[in-house]
Amino acid sequence: MEVDGATRIVGIIADPIGHVRTPQMFNAAAARQGVNAICIPFHVQPEKLREFIRSAGSLKNLNGLVVTIPYKEAVLELCDELTATAGLVGAVNAMRLNPETGSWTGGNFDGAGFVAGLRARGHILAGRRVLLLGAGGAGKAMAFSIARERPAELVIFNRSSSKAQELVERLRAAMPDILIRAGGNDPAGFEIVVNATSLGLRETDALPVSGVSRLDTRALVCEAVVGDGETRLLREARQHGCEIHRGIEMLSGQIVEIASFFGISFSDALLKR
Numbered sequence: 212m213e214v215d216g217a218t219r220i221v222g223i224i225a226d227p228i229g230h231v232r233t234p235q236m237f238n239a240a241a242a243r244q245g246v247n248a249i250c251i252p253f254h255v256q257p258e259k260l261r262e263f264i265r266s267a268g269s270l271k272n273l274n275g276l277v278v279t280i281p282y283k284e285a286v287l288e289l290c291d292e293l294t295a296t297a298g299l300v301g302a303v304n305a306m307r308l309n310p311e312t313g314s315w316t317g318g319n320f321d322g323a324g325f326v327a328g329l330r331a332r333g334h335i336l337a338g339r340r341v342l343l344l345g346a347g348g349a350g351k352a353m354a355f356s357i358a359r360e361r362p363a364e365l366v367i368f369n370r371s372s373s374k375a376q377e378l379v380e381r382l383r384a385a386m387p388d389i390l391i392r393a394g395g396n397d398p399a400g401f402e403i404v405v406n407a408t409s410l411g412l413r414e415t416d417a418l419p420v421s422g423v424s425r426l427d428t429r430a431l432v433c434e435a436v437v438g439d440g441e442t443r444l445l446r447e448a449r450q451h452g453c454e455i456h457r458g459i460e461m462l463s464g465q466i467v468e469i470a471s472f473f474g475i476s477f478s479d480a481l482l483k484r
Contacts, residue, residue: 212242212249219248221473222267223277228254230412230438232459233277236466240477248475250277257281264289264306268313274473275307280409283321283348290317299385300355302348305469318472321349322356324465325405325435331464332456334403334431336360342398343367344419345407346378349435353407354378358386366394366401370408399425404448405433411442418444428452437462 223233237250253276255263260282267273278286283302287293290303291314297303303317329336341362343354346369358365365382369375375393382391398404398420410416411434423444426432432448434441437458445455470477 212238214249215247217247218272219475220270220273221248221250221275221277221475222253222273223250223279224253224255224263224282225279226254226256226281227412228252230436231279232437232462233279233466236462237470240466240470244478246475246477248274255282257285260285261289264315268308268315270308271310273308273310274475275305277469278304278306280348280412286317290315292316294318296322296352300351302351304348304352305472307472319352320465320468320472321352321435321461322354323468324463325353325433325461326356326360327464328460329433329456332460334456336362336403338363339402340364340400341366341403341405342394342396342401343405343407344396345369345435346375347407350407351378353405353435354382355385357405358382358389358391361389364390364392366392368394368396395421397421397425398430400427401430402427403431403433405435406442406444407435409436411436411444412438414443416443418447420444423447423451426451426453430454431456434458435461
């Protein structure tokens with residue numbers, strides 16, 4: 212793929228940045244389809260986030276930024292406006308730049324991407340008991356999308372229990388007919404277990420569940436962390452006999468929509484693994 216003066220630029224911001232896989236998928240799709248666009252990773256440190264966003268807004272050939280750990284909530288106040296979904300969930304994973312005004316519109320595609328990735332693998336959430344681990348930026352978006360699929364029960368765990376309860380109350384207000392509650396991280400009895408925490412970025416991270424041995428061997432264990440191969444949770448769950456669903460599936464499920472949000476058209480077919 213040749214980069215020239217007409218190339219449309221998309222960035223991705225994170226801290227750390229080494230685990231991200233959006234550039235690889237985005238750039239492969241652009242090359243295959245002859246789209247003159249490129250995705251570039253930017254390692255932005257927390258104390259420089261506001262300054263970076265302000266400076267990036269002056270770039271006339273920047274279409275937008277993909278936002279990942281740990282900035283999905285932090286960039287909310289830096290957006291000039293939000294899509295309905297981003298406003299509802301209170302988190303942003305894509306910021307579209309208006310090059311004429313330098314203003315930013317925040318969107319969120321994590322939840323839709325997670326559900327699309329499950330569907331692509333033949334998994335359904337309706338009627339299932341689901342344990343969601345994490346109520347941060349990704350967890351919020353995934354919680355709303357999971358609830359819309361009408362599970363039998365959705366239990367949300369977060370290390371800060373007040374944050375989990377706050378999310379539960381917002382979900383109940385939006386979907387009062389769905390059984391939703393805050394709970395612990397014991398995976399026993401759940402048919403689908405979803406890790407939406409950052410635990411798994413490093414091999415030395417603790418497990419997000421109380422114990423893999425507590426998993427039902429028929430459970431589906433899902434990961435939001437995107438990286439090479441399997442996280443410790445997925446590896447140990449697979450060894451326990453569970454079916455697993457990698458974080459890359461969630462990314463694959465939303466990258467076409469994110470590109471479209473930035474005004475770039477990709478084909479689904481060329482992004483399927």
